[in-house]
Amino acid sequence: MAINVQIYSNANSASKTISFDFVGDILAANDEVLGTNTASNDYYFKITTGAKQDNDVAFPAKVVRSLSELALNGNVQSAHNFTNAYSDIRSMIVDYTYDAINGHIANQFNSGCTRQTPMKFS
Secondary structure, three states: OOOEEEEEEOOOOOEEEEEEEEEEEEEEEEEEEOOOOOOOOEEEEEEOOOOEOOOOOOOOEEOOOOOEEEEEEEEEOOOOOOOOOOOOHHHHHHHHHHHHHOOOOHHHHHHOOOOOEEEEEE
Protein backbone atom coordinates (compact mmCIF):
# COMPACT_ATOMS: atom_id res chain seq x y z
CA MET A 1 0.00 0.00 0.00
CA ALA A 2 1.42 3.38 -0.95
CA ILE A 3 0.33 6.99 -0.85
CA ASN A 4 1.87 9.09 -3.60
CA VAL A 5 1.93 12.85 -3.16
CA GLN A 6 2.47 14.80 -6.36
CA ILE A 7 3.73 18.37 -5.99
CA TYR A 8 3.43 20.80 -8.91
CA SER A 9 5.50 23.99 -9.27
CA ASN A 10 3.76 26.70 -11.31
CA ALA A 11 7.00 28.69 -11.53
CA ASN A 12 8.85 25.79 -13.16
CA SER A 13 5.95 23.93 -14.80
CA ALA A 14 7.31 20.76 -13.21
CA SER A 15 6.03 18.17 -10.78
CA LYS A 16 7.70 15.82 -8.30
CA THR A 17 6.34 12.83 -6.40
CA ILE A 18 6.94 11.63 -2.84
CA SER A 19 5.86 8.08 -1.94
CA PHE A 20 4.76 6.99 1.52
CA ASP A 21 4.80 3.18 1.56
CA PHE A 22 3.26 1.28 4.45
CA VAL A 23 5.52 -1.69 5.05
CA GLY A 24 5.11 -4.66 7.37
CA ASP A 25 8.02 -6.94 8.18
CA ILE A 26 8.04 -10.01 10.36
CA LEU A 27 11.01 -10.44 12.63
CA ALA A 28 11.69 -14.03 13.60
CA ALA A 29 14.82 -13.55 15.66
CA ASN A 30 16.10 -12.46 19.01
CA ASP A 31 15.01 -8.85 19.40
CA GLU A 32 17.13 -7.24 22.11
CA VAL A 33 15.15 -4.00 21.83
CA LEU A 34 12.07 -5.79 23.10
CA GLY A 35 14.12 -7.98 25.42
CA THR A 36 12.44 -11.17 24.29
CA ASN A 37 13.23 -14.10 22.06
CA THR A 38 9.81 -14.01 20.43
CA ALA A 39 8.92 -13.15 16.86
CA SER A 40 7.38 -9.74 16.34
CA ASN A 41 5.68 -7.74 13.63
CA ASP A 42 7.22 -4.41 12.69
CA TYR A 43 5.16 -1.87 10.74
CA TYR A 44 6.52 1.38 9.40
CA PHE A 45 6.31 4.00 6.68
CA LYS A 46 9.11 4.22 4.14
CA ILE A 47 9.32 7.68 2.54
CA THR A 48 11.07 7.91 -0.83
CA THR A 49 11.31 10.31 -3.74
CA GLY A 50 13.21 10.51 -6.99
CA ALA A 51 13.39 14.28 -6.58
CA LYS A 52 16.60 16.00 -5.58
CA GLN A 53 17.33 18.88 -3.26
CA ASP A 54 18.12 22.19 -4.95
CA ASN A 55 21.85 21.48 -4.42
CA ASP A 56 21.43 18.30 -6.56
CA VAL A 57 21.78 15.96 -3.55
CA ALA A 58 19.32 13.06 -3.56
CA PHE A 59 16.86 12.78 -0.69
CA PRO A 60 17.65 9.73 1.44
CA ALA A 61 14.88 7.24 2.11
CA LYS A 62 13.34 7.85 5.53
CA VAL A 63 11.72 5.29 7.80
CA VAL A 64 9.03 6.34 10.28
CA ARG A 65 8.03 3.70 12.84
CA SER A 66 5.38 5.68 14.73
CA LEU A 67 3.52 8.97 14.71
CA SER A 68 5.88 10.22 17.41
CA GLU A 69 8.86 10.22 14.98
CA LEU A 70 8.72 13.80 13.81
CA ALA A 71 10.25 15.20 10.61
CA LEU A 72 13.10 17.16 12.21
CA ASN A 73 15.46 14.57 13.67
CA GLY A 74 12.49 12.71 15.15
CA ASN A 75 12.09 15.56 17.67
CA VAL A 76 10.07 18.41 16.14
CA GLN A 77 7.46 18.85 13.44
CA SER A 78 8.82 20.75 10.44
CA ALA A 79 5.97 23.13 9.61
CA HIS A 80 5.59 24.26 13.24
CA ASN A 81 7.69 24.24 16.37
CA PHE A 82 5.65 21.36 17.86
CA THR A 83 7.24 18.47 19.74
CA ASN A 84 4.00 16.53 20.17
CA ALA A 85 3.32 13.41 18.10
CA TYR A 86 1.29 13.66 14.91
CA SER A 87 -2.41 13.27 15.60
CA ASP A 88 -2.94 11.00 12.60
CA ILE A 89 -1.22 9.59 9.49
CA ARG A 90 -2.46 12.49 7.35
CA SER A 91 -0.71 15.01 9.65
CA MET A 92 2.53 13.04 9.41
CA ILE A 93 2.37 12.92 5.60
CA VAL A 94 1.62 16.64 5.33
CA ASP A 95 4.52 17.56 7.63
CA TYR A 96 7.09 15.27 5.96
CA THR A 97 5.95 16.60 2.55
CA TYR A 98 6.28 20.20 3.80
CA ASP A 99 9.79 19.40 5.01
CA ALA A 100 10.85 17.91 1.66
CA ILE A 101 9.49 20.86 -0.33
CA ASN A 102 10.81 23.65 1.90
CA GLY A 103 13.86 22.07 3.49
CA HIS A 104 15.16 23.33 6.83
CA ILE A 105 18.18 24.95 8.40
CA ALA A 106 20.56 23.04 10.64
CA ASN A 107 19.18 22.64 14.16
CA GLN A 108 15.83 24.18 13.17
CA PHE A 109 13.66 24.71 16.27
CA ASN A 110 16.56 23.29 18.36
CA SER A 111 15.85 19.84 16.91
CA GLY A 112 19.47 18.83 16.37
CA CYS A 113 18.79 18.13 12.67
CA THR A 114 21.27 18.68 9.87
CA ARG A 115 20.57 21.18 7.08
CA GLN A 116 18.37 20.08 4.18
CA THR A 117 17.91 22.32 1.15
CA PRO A 118 14.50 22.63 -0.56
CA MET A 119 13.23 20.36 -3.32
CA LYS A 120 14.52 21.19 -6.79
CA PHE A 121 11.87 21.68 -9.49
CA SER A 122 13.98 23.02 -12.38
